[in-house]
Amino acid sequence: MGRSAIYPGSFDPVTYGHIDLIKRAAHAFDDVVVAVAESTHKNTLFNTQERVEMVKEVAGDIGNVRVESFDGLVIDYARAKKINVLIRGLRMISDFEYELQMALTNRRLDGNIETVFLMPSEGYSFLSSKLIKEVALLDADITSFVPDSVAKRLREKLGTKK
């Protein structure tokens, strides 16, 4: 049996940083499931179906990557899929505290599940979905942050031009 991993997140929307991580995970594991969270503590701009579609559009052609959505606790979803590795990204020191807390909480909830952290290419380490939405709303050119298909959806959603 191959090694599988789940990469969970909001992906609201997917960015070049996420894509960089998906590719790294696909290189390191036999199978990767990108798991788009239905219920997140964040108010998402895009609904679950749109977020899944966007990830599929930009990463669906990587052979060993699947894109799904899940509801509830990620460890319950992982258990149901019989996958015991979670991938998370570390961009900056600022991610560390929250990510460590979450990884240790998940470990307390299920000691069999390991969180593996991957670092993006330096060029993407400043990218966040939140900031991209903010600058897109102000009509900034976001084509170096997200693929064209995502930029188009952002423009449509926000009613902006660039």
Ligand code: ADP
């Ligand atoms: P969540 O709401 O679960 O934090 P996100 O979609 O914001 O969902 O992020 C999912 C994961 O991807 C997180 O571990 C986050 O740190 C990581 N991530 C987000 N943007 C980047 C990026 N530019 N480079 C590397 N990792 C990233």
